[in-house]
Amino acid sequence: MESHPLVYIRTDGNETIATGHLMRCLSIARALKKRGAAVAFLVSDDTSASILQKMYSPDEIADHSFPILELRTDYRSLDREIQTMQGILSSHNVACLLVDSYFATPEYLDILRQICKVAYLDDLQAFDCPASLVINYDFCVDESFYTKADCVLTGCAYTPLREQFADQPYHLWEQVKDLFLSTGGTDPFHIAGSMLKRLCASDDWKDVSFHVLTGPMHVHRAELAVMAGKDSRIVLHEQVSDMAALMSTCDLAFSAGGTTLYELCAVGVPSVSFSMADNQLPGVKAFDDANLIPWAGDIRDNEIFYDDAVEKLTALLKNPDARKKQSDRMRMAIDGAGARRIADAILAK
Numbered sequence: 001m002e003s004h005p006l007v008y009i010r011t012d013g014n015e016t017i018a019t020g021h022l023m024r025c026l027s028i029a030r031a032l033k034k035r036g037a038a039v040a041f042l043v044s045d046d047t048s049a050s051i052l053q054k055m056y057s058p059d060e061i062a063d064h065s066f067p068i069l070e071l072r073t074d075y076r077s078l079d080r081e082i083q084t085m086q087g088i089l090s091s092h093n094v095a096c097l098l099v100d101s102y103f104a105t106p107e108y109l110d111i112l113r114q115i116c117k118v119a120y121l122d123d124l125q126a127f128d129c130p131a132s133l134v135i136n137y138d139f140c141v142d143e144s145f146y147t148k149a150d151c152v153l154t155g156c157a158y159t160p161l162r163e164q165f166a167d168q169p170y171h172l173w174e175q176v177k178d179l180f181l182s183t184g185g186t187d188p189f190h191i192a193g194s195m196l197k198r199l200c201a202s203d204d205w206k207d208v209s210f211h212v213l214t215g216p217m218h219v220h221r222a223e224l225a226v227m228a229g230k231d232s233r234i235v236l237h238e239q240v241s242d243m244a245a246l247m248s249t250c251d252l253a254f255s256a257g258g259t260t261l262y263e264l265c266a267v268g269v270p271s272v273s274f275s276m277a278d279n280q281l282p283g284v285k286a287f288d289d290a291n292l293i294p295w296a297g298d299i300r301d302n303e304i305f306y307d308d309a310v311e312k313l314t315a316l317l318k319n320p321d322a323r324k325k326q327s328d329r330m331r332m333a334i335d336g337a338g339a340r341r342i343a344d345a346i347l348a349k
Contacts, residue, residue: 004038005095005347008088011041012048012075012101015217018185020258021100022052024121024160024339028098029066031163031343037095040067042088044075051217054239078103082111089115096132096346102279106130106148119346120149121160123279135160135342137262139286153345156262158338164244165266165336172268172327173251174320179205179313180250180269182213182260189276189299190220193227195254198306200231204314209233211250213240252316252323254296254309257284261293266336270323272296272312274305292330 009029013022029039043049049068053061060066069088073081078101089097089112097112100121110130112118119133125141130148141154179199183192192212199205212228214221214236228234240246244267247253253264253271257280264271265287273284275298288295296309316323 004036006038006040006092007032007096007098007346008094009039009041009098010043010078010085010101011099012044013051013185014047014075015186015219017075017102018258019051019055019217020185021121022048022055023162024259025098025100026052026055026066027160027162027339028342028346031160031339032346033065035343035347037343037347039065040069042069042071042085044071044073046070048075054216057241075101076103078108079105082108085112086115098346099131102126117346119342123282133345135345137338138282139290151345153342156265156334156338158341159259159262159266159334159336160339160342161259161263161266161334161336162243163339164242165263166340168244168248168267168336170248170268170327170331172270172320172324176208176251176317176323178209178211178250178252180211180213180247180253180255180264180271182253182255184256184258184276185215185217186219187214188219190223191256191274191276191299193220193223194306195309196224196227196234198310199313200233202310202314204317208317209235211235211237211246213237215239252313254313256280257287261287262334262338265292265330265334268327268331270316270326270330272309272316274299274309276300290333292326292333 009025011021011025013019032039049070094116096117098119106127117132120129120131122136128148133151134146134149135153135158137158143152146152215238228236247267247269253269257275271293273293274296275284284295287293297305299305
């Protein structure tokens with residue numbers, strides 16, 4: 001067992017909280033497996049399990065690389081599963097439990113830390129985390145906030161991206177031909193469709209193809225398919241196995257806040273961001289303040305959101321020098337090796 005330490009990962013994903021937690025945890029799981037660890041996922045229900053399984057590669061499915069245990073609990077009430085988790089952790093020789101959930105509480109972390117090492121992925125800084133290890137990969141995190149953690153890792157060097165984002169080559173062309181469009185796993189505000197209508201009708205964008213991420217939980221997936229059927233410039237992408245390669249073919253990007261912004265930085269795709277949820281606000285503002293990715297605002301409180309977004313994108317479209325400088329700053333900020341660093345910290349004695 002010593003040569004194959006066991007790591008459990010407790011996380012979830014669904015239409016409400018989207019899939020970002022599952023995605024970044026899978027990146028860490030893969031890095032852990034490369035380092036000889038045995039990794040299993042603990043999720044609330046079959047919805048999370050189904051989404052996670054669809055993210056596995058064919059080889060991971062065939063090899064049963066990452067078993068999934070459904071707790072049959074409410075993902076919004078982690079405290080109610082403490083007794084169940086105590087039983088699971090106590091019955092196995094667990095090297096570490098990694099928790100990635102906005103519904104974790106100080107009590108949850110503190111109680112489970114009495115059984116094994118507990119690592120916590122924190123975006124919100126909603127409370128001081130009583131964990132063995134806390135990871136917060138936001139920009140400019142005040143480490144002094146975390147007084148109850150044994151070890152704290154902060155900054156974008158710990159962004160848990162997939163291995164494909166490390167050292168991804170990228171060439172910046174003078175003319176924009178392809179735009180990458182990512183509006184999250186669900187897109188409840190139908191931002192993708194609204195942006196496409198505006199861009200497709202603009203003469204500035206008449207020679208540009210639009211690469212739109214969609215998927216099974218995308219609320220307006222059918223409407224996007226209709227739009228793509230009517231305009232050959234619109235290309236829909238689902239279940240993309242090599243996202244870094246897709247991004248590297250694009251000259252510009254428009255993306256919601258979240259892990260995708262870090263991925264775009266690692267590749268170096270000049271981008272404009274937006275937000276549509278409170279938990280995205282610190283991130284998009286930090287990227288904007290760092291002069292890495294300009295923020296077009298929040299769809300919920302900006303009456304001229306679409307005008308601002310198109311204006312910022314068009315300005316980059318027309319200025320190859322600005323795109324080159326932005327791309328260079330992005331690649332210097334994030335190198336794509338964060339998952340490796342987190343895996344090393346989790347397995348450290």
